[in-house]
Amino acid sequence: MCEEQYANDRKMIEHYFSMDRYEDARPIIENLLLSDPQDPETLYLMGVVYLSREQYTEARELVQEALRNGYNPEYAFFFIGLTYQEQKMYAEAEDAYLRSLEINPNQANVNAAYGYLMLLTGHDEKAIKLLDEAIRIDPDDSAVNDYVYRFYLAKNDGSNQAQYLQRTMEIARNEQEKLINIAVYHLVKEDTKTAEEYLRQLYLLDPTNKHVLEVLEEINRTNHMLFLPNRLIDKIGGPAVFYIGFIILVLVLTWADINSIAIVILALYLITAGYTWLAPLLYRLFVKGKI
Template identity: 30%
Template sequence: MNSEKENIPMALIEHYFAIGKYTNVIPLVKQRMAEDMENKELWYKLAVSHYAIGQYEEALEPFHRAFQFGYDKGVIYYFLGRIYMATEQWQKAEESFLEAVHNNPNDADVYSAYAILMKMTGHRKKGSLLLEKALALDPNSTVVLQLYSLTEMTAKKEKHNNALALYMNSTDSEFAKLIHLGWSADFHNRFKEAREYYRQAFVIKPEDKRILSNLEELEINTHPLLLPNRIVERLGGIGFVLMIWIILCILLDKLISNDNFVNHLLRFSIFFTLYYFISIPIVKGLRKWKSLK
């Protein structure tokens, strides 16, 4: 009688892993593991599969087990850094990336991910230097080009478009490119376009929970009740708008003798600030209430 290990050929697992069908990989790996618990490749593929579909907690133990059984330390630390960065555990993320660099000093993907972490935590100059090193090490890496395009989303239009074009001409998957285009459109307030990219990506990988999360967040951000919030963000944020509003009130107070008018403006600013901060919880509550009906 054939064992389960024989029933699940490694070639089948490799095939699903290579084409990104991670929800197929997970049960197959677990089934084969019944008789091959110390196989570092299986633990690694299980970990990456969980990571790839946004199941970060589930990915941690398999990565540690792959490390325990001798998988490349630099690769494991790189993925741990990505997980900690995604879950906003900044110190753990940096420690992991430093270990990854120590073990694989010429890995461009590690430098590019570390660069993103530095930019996210306010160390923009160091982030730029790390990204330059990553591009020098491997200018064709899909990971490097994707992260480079992400960092240039705030740049001038021409520079952003050039970085985006480099990534779109890379060998990355159609799914990854659709997600990236969705991020770019969302960041530049092209919400209808972003929604369409996410929907196309969902057709390819309906099991990826992050797409539904992106669509839900997009639906919240584009809600009619949040129109004032979107206007404020385009003007520079609530802090900037309030500062301008207060300066305007002070100037009008000196120019106009009508105290009631200025008082009304001040009351409006207080009301608007309150609305800005409570409107998102209200919209989320309304969506939850509608889903329960």
């Protein structure tokens, strides 16, 4: 194959990758592999496609082969670490990240991914150190800021969340990234109405995204009229608080000898509590039309 054609194909692949359209890049990569099945660059690109399909073992094997054929080990080990992390093989993921960092400790995204792995495995202090290091190396990297943002979301740290949400908005690569981050922010805050608005915009931009659709369906479900009593109970602090409040009310009424009202309240409580437990079933029966 001529050099010019190869360069053109690579450009197309990068173009698709930058828009997260990995399946569209796949035929071009397959073609390249037909003419040179050992090319480390092409093998790596195929690994990325498999990663996007969540086929982690296959993705890793492709990149391991790329590595054997001379692919840059810094990137290859980082990629291998990511696949292990997704498969929850955390010790293996750590080994891979460390090998990548051993070759070059100044990789912001690897430091950030390793920091996030430390959060997943319960080493919070080390996680903060690594994320700080990643920010120090490259404060403008969008992947790095995403990791830091997710760390503070997980820790429920309000002021840092807002700060890094702002940061991710400033440096996001595209509109989708911005919308995802802001929607996640509102989802975690349990402000589902606002989250839904952003997710709808996101869905319009990318109607093929299954994850967005799933989250939207879940929001529709919890916002349904049938779950109104459940939402009200959650607002006052959950079923436990509701129950304790009810007990106190009934005891006060019986001590004051107003038994008739106490009985009415008891009946109301039983109906409400029973209804909240039946609501998911009713939803499946009447809204989804199936059990």
